[in-house]
Amino acid sequence: MTARDLIAMSFGNLWRMKLRSALTIAGVVIGIAALVSMMSFGAGLQKNVAESFEAMELFSTLKVLPRPQTQSSGPDTATYRTLDSTAIRQLSQIPGVKSVWPEQVFQVRAKLGEKGANTSVQALPAEAGQWKVFRTLKAGRFFASDTVREAVLQRELLKRLGLTDPDSALGREITLITAKVNLAAVWGGAMGVKGLNPFAEARYTFTISGVLESTMSEYQPRDLIIPIGAAQQMEYLSFSSPFELLNQVTRGAGGGYSSLTLRIAHSRDHDAVRDSIDALGYNTFSFADMFAEARRALMIFDAALGVVGFIALVVASLGIANTLVMSIMERYREIGILKSLGADDRDVRRLFLAESAVIGFLGSVLGLVFGWIITRIAQAIAGYFMAREGVPRMELFDLPWWLISLAIVFGVGVSLLAGLYPSRRATKVDPVQALRHD
Amino acid sequence: MSQTQDNITLLTASSLARHYRFGSSLVKALDGVDLDVRRGEFLGIVGASGSGKSTLLNLLGGLDTPTAGAIRTAEGDLNRMNPRRLARYRATEVGMIFQSFNLVPHRSALGNVELALYFLDVPLRRRRALAAEMLTRVGLADRLEHRPADLSGGEQQRVAIARALVKNPALLLADEPTGNLDRDATHMIGDILADWNRGGGTVIMVTHNLDLARARAHRVLRMDYGRFVAEDLSAGGLE
Numbered sequence: 001m002t003a004r005d006l007i008a009m010s011f012g013n014l015w016r017m018k019l020r021s022a023l024t025i026a027g028v029v030i031g032i033a034a035l036v037s038m039m040s041f042g043a044g045l046q047k048n049v050a051e052s053f054e055a056m057e058l059f060s061t062l063k064v065l066p067r068p069q070t071q072s073s074g075p076d077t078a079t080y081r082t083l084d085s086t087a088i089r090q091l092s093q094i095p096g097v098k099s100v101w102p103e104q105v106f107q108v109r110a111k112l113g114e115k116g117a118n119t120s121v122q123a124l125p126a127e128a129g130q131w132k133v134f135r136t137l138k139a140g141r142f143f144a145s146d147t148v149r150e151a152v153l154q155r156e157l158l159k160r161l162g163l164t165d166p167d168s169a170l171g172r173e174i175t176l177i178t179a180k181v182n183l184a185a186v187w188g189g190a191m192g193v194k195g196l197n198p199f200a201e202a203r204y205t206f207t208i209s210g211v212l213e214s215t216m217s218e219y220q221p222r223d224l225i226i227p228i229g230a231a232q233q234m235e236y237l238s239f240s241s242p243f244e245l246l247n248q249v250t251r252g253a254g255g256g257y258s259s260l261t262l263r264i265a266h267s268r269d270h271d272a273v274r275d276s277i278d279a280l281g282y283n284t285f286s287f288a289d290m291f292a293e294a295r296r297a298l299m300i301f302d303a304a305l306g307v308v309g310f311i312a313l314v315v316a317s318l319g320i321a322n323t324l325v326m327s328i329m330e331r332y333r334e335i336g337i338l339k340s341l342g343a344d345d346r347d348v349r350r351l352f353l354a355e356s357a358v359i360g361f362l363g364s365v366l367g368l369v370f371g372w373i374i375t376r377i378a379q380a381i382a383g384y385f386m387a388r389e390g391v392p393r394m395e396l397f398d399l400p401w402w403l404i405s406l407a408i409v410f411g412v413g414v415s416l417l418a419g420l421y422p423s424r425r426a427t428k429v430d431p432v433q434a435l436r437h438d
Numbered sequence: 439m440s441q442t443q444d445n446i447t448l449l450t451a452s453s454l455a456r457h458y459r460f461g462s463s464l465v466k467a468l469d470g471v472d473l474d475v476r477r478g479e480f481l482g483i484v485g486a487s488g489s490g491k492s493t494l495l496n497l498l499g500g501l502d503t504p505t506a507g508a509i510r511t512a513e514g515d516l517n518r519m520n521p522r523r524l525a526r527y528r529a530t531e532v533g534m535i536f537q538s539f540n541l542v543p544h545r546s547a548l549g550n551v552e553l554a555l556y557f558l559d560v561p562l563r564r565r566r567a568l569a570a571e572m573l574t575r576v577g578l579a580d581r582l583e584h585r586p587a588d589l590s591g592g593e594q595q596r597v598a599i600a601r602a603l604v605k606n607p608a609l610l611l612a613d614e615p616t617g618n619l620d621r622d623a624t625h626m627i628g629d630i631l632a633d634w635n636r637g638g639g640t641v642i643m644v645t646h647n648l649d650l651a652r653a654r655a656h657r658v659l660r661m662d663y664g665r666f667v668a669e670d671l672s673a674g675g676l677e
Contacts, residue, residue, distance in 0.1 A: 001556050113546055337540050340501055341601075342529020342557035344522045431501045435540055 001347050006354040013327070013355060021359070027316030029370055032411045035309025036371030036403065037378070043301030044398040049294055052220060055133035058287035060267045062274060063103065064091060064260040065283040081281045083257045091262060094276045096269030101125050102257035104231050106238030109177040110224060112161040112169075119157055121176065122222035123231030133212070134222060139166035140210035147229035150209040151176075158211055166211035176204045176224075178236035202235050203382040211254075214392050313410065316363070317418035321375020322355055324422035327355070328429070335426055336434020337431040346428040352423035353416060360415025364408040371407075372399060447475045448609060448640050448647045449498065454507035455664075456493050460675040467493040468504070469664035475609075481642045482637045482651030486660035491644040493532065494661070495611045498642065499532045512608070516551055533602030537614035539594040541586040541601075547593075548582040551601045558605060572600040576630055592623030599630055603639075612643040616650060628654050 014021040053059055066083055081087070083102070091100045102121035109116055128134055129142030134152070143150035151174055155166060163169050178201065185196035206226060214220075264273050270288055277284050328335070335348060343351075375397035382396055456468040468490045475481055485491050496502040498509060500516055509516040513527050533554075541550045552567035552661040560568065573582055576596040586594050595615060602610055614630060616624035624647070632654050635641050645651050651658045 002559060003471030004562070005556055060473070111590075333540065334542050337542060339525070340499070340528060340534050340540070341554050342525050346522070347525075347557065432496050435501075435536060 001343075001350065003424065004351055007358065009351060010354040010358040011039045014358060017327070020323055020326070022390045023418050024319050025359055025366065026323055027319040028313070028360060028411055028415065029367040031309060031313030031316040031414075032364050032367025032407050033374060033408065034312045035306060035372035036226060036368055036399070036407050037374040037397075038305035038398040039302055039310050039403055039406075040371070040375050040399045042298060042305050043400055043403055045301070046295060046298045047398040047400075049291065049298070050393065053287060053291055055131065057131045057263070059291065060264045060270070061287050062262045062264065062270075062277065063285040063287075064100075064277055065285060067283040083282070087282070088260060090280060091260065092276065094273055096266065096273050098263040098265040099125060099127060100260055101228050101261045103259040104228065104257075105222060106178065106236045108224070110157070110161065110428045111175040112172065113165065115162040117157065117160040119223040120212055121224045121226055121231070123228045124221075124225055128225075137210040138213040140170045140208070140256055143227050143245055145229070146227045148227055149204070149230050150227065151206040152210040152212055152225040153208060154212050154214050154221070154223045156214045169208045169211055172208050174206050174208055176226075176234075178202045178204070178234060180235040180237060193371070196381070199237070204234055206230070261279050283382050285379045313414050317414050320359055320415050320418040321422055323359070324352055324356060325425065328352070328422055328426050332429060333434050335429040336431040339429070339431040340435060346426045348429070349423040352426050353419045356415045356419025356423070357412050360412040361408065363415070364411030366408055367411060368404060374397070448475045448477045448479070449496075449509060450474050450509045451498065451509045452507055454497060454509065455505045456490075456496070456497060456502065456677055457505045466529075466664050468497070471507070471664070471666060473666075475640060475642060477640055478635070478638050479640055479657065480655045482655030482658040483642065483644045483661055484533055484646065484648050484651050484658060485518070489661040490664040491661050492613050493664075495534070495613050495642065495644055498609070499534050499611050500528045501534075520625070525557070528540070530605065531608045533605065533607040533610045535595065535598045535602050535610070535612045535615050537617035539586070539591075539598045541597055543586050546583045546585055547578060547589065547597045547600075550586070550597055551604050553607050554601045568604055569584075572604040573597070576600045590623070591619050592626060595619060595623070596630065603634060608640060610639055610641045612641060614645055615643065616645065616647060624650060
């Protein structure tokens with residue numbers, strides 16, 4: 001019996017029992033739809049994280065941090081290998097490293113005309129203009145060099161500064177006000193002079209060169225991006241702990257940076273570069289490793305969602321088994337006829353397995369369509385609430401090829417398992433009994 | 439009556455027995471049957487209900503396995519064949535027809551005849567052509583797409599004969615083929631079987647109808663209580 005004959009016979013048999021077949025297939029449809037809609041939510045989360053990593057080129061980025069080096073004399077006397085310009089030079093020379101720059105994120109008060117807003121500034125090299133996230137700006141362009149006094153703003157910040165049209169912001173001047181340490185006042189205070197303010201403000205003017213569309217991602221640029229060289233000429237205070245503040249105050253005396261960002265030319269060099277940095281005595285933080293961990297967590301989340309669909313599919317498989325057992329009873333004589341005409345046990349088994357596979361396949365395909373419709377409805381509802389809350393639109397679901405294939409393989413596989421017992425039972429039909437005239 | 443039978447033995451059954459156990463009682467449906475069937479022979483077997491005729495046909499057709507004894511054919515000893523070879527034997531060597539026709543109700547006449555060629559891996563188009571040709575030969579050219587329920591008893595049995603003969607088997611086993619038919623239909627079925635036999639086919643027909651057996655068969659045997667009780671009841675033989 002050829003595969004074509006088997007499939008044609010299976011379709012024919014299912015078609016004859018339309019209502020029963022439809023109800024059985026509906027069970028599979030519900031199972032697969034639940035599986036697909038649940039897992040496509042997990043896949044959507046994973047895709048969003050991966051995309052935001054890719055947009056910021058984090059897969060080829062390492063963060064270099066100072067490593068505590070315990071000395072032999074005295075307790076709690078850890079020292080750090082300084083992340084200074086020497087360290088930047090040293091790290092740049094590691095084979096496979098494309099560029100190194102200090103991590104500079106600090107708070108400023110931005111002023112555009114009369115309007116002002118507190119925001120955080122991120123200093124990046126001009127090469128970041130090649131990153132996916134900066135390649136297509138909402139308006140304007142990325143800054144052209146590391147030293148030019150130009151800035152790229154997130155659209156959200158622009159709105160806070162009273163501008164809704166991104167194009168109208170281009171070329172306008174924005175003032176960044178930073179807090180700095182007034183060393184004279186500090187020393188004066190130390191000398192007993194009262195009323196001196198240890199902090200002072202510094203003002204820097206930048207021209208807006210580009211506006212970036214805000215996205216709803218954890219890994220996205222800060223609200224205001226300026227060139228790294230321009231940032232190095234600025235005085236500012238930024239600290240997450242008093243020790244960092246101390247470090248910054250003494251930077252002039254070789255305090256160094258709190259961390260460096262390092263770009264790798266090819267992600268295949270990732271591990272080798274990380275080992276070289278380690279050998280130089282620095283700690284590293286790898287975004288690729290972080291993503292791998294996040295991915296593992298998401299896979300567990302995905303699997304947990306998949307269980308719901310799986311349970312629905314198991315219930316559907318009972319329906320398939322029931323349908324096929326009923327079918328054997330009804331086709332008892334037909335099985336006898338087939339055997340008298342030369343069908344062996346394998347032919348009979350294949351016939352019933354083909355029927356369960358057809359149920360599984362049809363159920364899976366329809367389940368995929370149904371599951372996709374569910375995700376579109378859920379997306380539309382979520383999109384409505386996101387828009388109402390002013391949150392940038394985000395695609396919550398993803399239906400990648402692997403999920404489509406998995407759903408079909410799973411649907412057909414579970415159906416085949418459900419067909420095992422009935423098909424075995426069909427082979428046990430005694431042709432003599434089946435053909436005995438009534 | 440056919441003159442084409444030769445002296446080549448098509449199958450030999452020796453000391454064939456088929457016993458069934460129902461609780462504590464043993465039913466000997468077939469109890470030590472010896473039989474030689476020559477190629478081209480038309481053998482009639484008559485006997486009362488429960489005499490073991492159908493059991494014998496089921497064993498010769500490879501549908502059932504004997505409790506004791508052997509059936510030797512050109513393909514080998516049926517007892518020693520594994521289930522797959524036995525299925526192959528049924529697919530290629532044997533055609534069977536039954537009193538209750540045993541047609542698949544949801545398939546057309548053409549579809550029913552085609553079924554016999556499914557297990558011989560005949561391609562679809564050839565299968566259709568052979569089935570249509572065979573149905574035409576049994577006079578059902580205008581009934582190809584009719585389902586069994588739309589056919590008369592005689593027509594249904596002709597479909598069953600077409601299904602049995604479409605694969606050109608070495609042996610046709612007919613189990614009460616006219617048991618459910620009127621006189622005209624009985625006559626027509628007898629003609630078809632005799633025609634096929636004249637073409638060289640071997641037929642074993644089990645029937646209650648001694649007249650039919652005498653009219654068509656070269657040799658007629660009577661069975662009773664699972665044994666042959668008379669050597670030859672045919673028109674030329676002893677009663």
